[in-house]
Amino acid sequence: MSRAAVVSRRQFLALGWLPLLRPRHIGLAGARFRILRNGRSKRRYLRIHGDEETARQVLERHMETHEGIAYVVESRTRLVVVQSLKLDPNRMFSRVGAEANLWQLNPDAAPERVRSALRVLDSGRENLVRALTPPKGGLTIALHNNSTGYSVADEVPISDRTSLRQPGNPHAFFLCTDPRDFDVLKTSPYNVVLQQHGPKQDDGSLSRLAAARGFRYVNLEVAAGQAERQREMLNWVEWYVT
Numbered sequence: 001m002s003r004a005a006v007v008s009r010r011q012f013l014a015l016g017w018l019p020l021l022r023p024r025h026i027g028l029a030g031a032r033f034r035i036l037r038n039g040r041s042k043r044r045y046l047r048i049h050g051d052e053e054t055a056r057q058v059l060e061r062h063m064e065t066h067e068g069i070a071y072v073v074e075s076r077t078r079l080v081v082v083q084s085l086k087l088d089p090n091r092m093f094s095r096v097g098a099e100a101n102l103w104q105l106n107p108d109a110a111p112e113r114v115r116s117a118l119r120v121l122d123s124g125r126e127n128l129v130r131a132l133t134p135p136k137g138g139l140t141i142a143l144h145n146n147s148t149g150y151s152v153a154d155e156v157p158i159s160d161r162t163s164l165r166q167p168g169n170p171h172a173f174f175l176c177t178d179p180r181d182f183d184v185l186k187t188s189p190y191n192v193v194l195q196q197h198g199p200k201q202d203d204g205s206l207s208r209l210a211a212a213r214g215f216r217y218v219n220l221e222v223a224a225g226q227a228e229r230q231r232e233m234l235n236w237v238e239w240y241v242t
């Protein structure tokens with residue numbers, strides 16, 4: 001290798017650490033995420049549904065004062081498109097979950113198109129999963145909003161443990177995958193469920209993947225529009241779940 005080549009390789013390695021040259025987006029199929037970085041921490045954050053505007057606002061503001069890496073989906077709709085088929089991005093984390101979701105949302109699709117969409121997902125899934133998996137000892141927090149019916153009552157029957165301190169407020173709750181995090185979260189004034197093993201059926205959600213791979217994951221759900229409540233619950237996690 002010539003001296004010039006050595007220098008340029010050194011320069012390249014040095015430049016690689018410049019924040020401006022780090023990727024600012026990551027994607028899988030039609031789901032494209034903006035990457036927000038702040039300092040160095042083992043926290044990872046995710047907002048995966050494009051129609052959950054409260055979660056976006058809360059997370060973006062949170063990242064101004066908390067360290068970690070956040071992934072914010074850019075789409076404005078809940079569903080994304082892969083090979084011109086509709087897909088819920090929180091069902092793409094396993095092939096079996098994605099396939100079920102593609103058929104559910106596109107019942108008239110040609111089988112070849114579904115297979116082709118699954119190939120696209122298979123080829124890029126691990127890259128996104130690697131980004132969303134926290135470093136050892138770290139924690140991934142996903143922010144969601146619900147608007148139609150969905151509440152902690154839907155999760156209780158498929159959970160390993162539950163603590164419902166606010167039964168009158170079922171739309172606001174934590175869902176976690178690590179029993180040690182559950183032990184801390186259950187001391188909060190909020191609703192919390194533990195899904196250490198996840199639902200029996202693999203639905204392709206990130207919580208199911210976290211349970212299967214054994215990484216720490218907390219899902220923070222509140223009703224759409226309840227920004228103050230979501231901010232308060234997120235701050236509770238930051239303060240007490242270490």
Ligand SMILES: [Zn+2]
Nearest residue numbers: 049052144145
């Ligand atoms: Zn959601």
